[in-house]
Amino acid sequence: MGELLRTDGLTKRFRGIVANDCIDFTIGLGEVRCIIGPNGAGKTTLISMISGHLSPSAGRIWFKNQEITTRSVVRRAKMGIARKFQTPSVFDRLTVHQNLELASFGKPMEVAERAVRLEEVLAITRLCEMRRTVASTLSHGQRQWLEIAMLLANRAELLLLDEPTAGMTAEETRATGNLIRMLASRHNLTVLIIEHDINFVRDLRAPVTVLHLGRVLTSGSLDEVAANEQVRDVYLGRE
């Protein structure tokens, strides 16, 4: 499995607060990785530096063996890095199909290729029946799915998902897990997920990185991580 993304000493300071402190992190092509950690641990900050929405105070980022530390959000998106925001960000007044079509315009595609891709995306995100529905009338969970679908329509290669299951029912959460596993195994996408729901993380059976106070506390399988004394302290608030 080749390396897709690497960060080297990535640091972000906000007036006094060190939100990310010297984070070294790699993710391989086709890998699914979860980032967990308590509120304020610096998870969103890390994703924002990878997507280009925040520029690091120190450190460097490589994607597909090119250094992207100073590249703009647009250039990174064109390279295949796409982000789902913590609060769903879709085109509220457009229909599901119009949302996906618009996202697909971000990459050059033949007309026929685009049509096929949109149908495929609608099918795997279970939005087929909703294609004519206006985005603002979707349930919260469906909006989350729509935003993920937009990243797929946009032909993203690295998906950065910031709490994708927030507001979802248990059944929707399970389906999201299945979707993400399928995207990685069958479509060779790489997925970096921030998640709160430990059951969801367990179902994903993906490696976990624990962030705490801006630092990587530990990485490994969920079981390994859960056995870690420091992690228990953080999660049980024994510190």
Next chain:
Amino acid sequence: MTEGGIKRRGVVTSLGQGFLRSETTVAIVLFALLAGLPVVVSGYTIYILPQYLLYGMLAMSLGLLWGFVGILSFGQAAFFALGAYAMGLSETWGLGPNPAYVGLMASLVTGAVLAAAIGYFLFSVDVRHVYFVLVTLALSIMVEQITVSQSQVTGGYNGMYVPRMSLLTGASGALSLSKDAAIYYFILPVVATVYSLLRWVLARPFGKVLVGIRENEDRLIALGFRTPLYKTAAFAVSGAVAGLAGALYGTHANFVSPSLGGVLFSTQVVVWVAIGGRESLLGALLGAVAVSALSTYLSALIPNYWQLALGIVFIAVIIAFKGGVAGAVMRVAERSAGRKEHG
């Protein structure tokens, strides 16, 4: 939260294909009626209608920007006036075999290039909202001031005479548009063509991206769209349309003066579009025609109070229908379509 906001308005506004189809039908009927009008009507109506239609073209240039990209400009009159001066100067200096064509081209290019330059400069450093409004407001003020101060070229306060254009050169009067009906039949198809072209642009992927910018620009940026370039292109198209309308206005009215580029006139354009409905190009066009016609009618009927009466109409329309008249029609159409669907 957004859901609540939408529900409060009573009906979900999508950018329905249904509405666009019915707008196309209305537009075809309307332009056909206008084409037949000189057969039954003559005199002042046929003289003045092309001017109203050119105001409508100016309103569409703003409608494209404000209604579809979400960028409000108070500088549309500046492009309009520059177009009219370009026409006047081209005629005065006798440029080319037919100065009118040079004037039309020059107005188009001036509007496009100036708007592209301003747009690129502002959008690439992410100037948005009120700040953009202020810059375009300043543009109007500058154009008005410059046309006043450069009086040896522009005629200053007194304005500039612009002759009626003719379609061919050579023997005087050959295909001249000096007759009211003749220029009517020149301007009407131009306006109809511009309307169709803008509708076509909006139906292209480019146009859909513009609407995406209005709806959620940050989303588009994160999907890899260079939105400043799209906004610059939209502003350039808008400037070109406004400039062309101005050139035609100049040759129709035989006159251009600095107030044509001023803040007052720019504000009027915003009012037309707000009343007509900014999310419909036809709404913007008809808003300009209807308000101009109403102004003329009221100013003859109640010379002392017409501006007050018009102001009250403006306020009433804007309070009653947020999306202008076209927006209200759109919602009624959707509501009845929804009722049919649900039995």
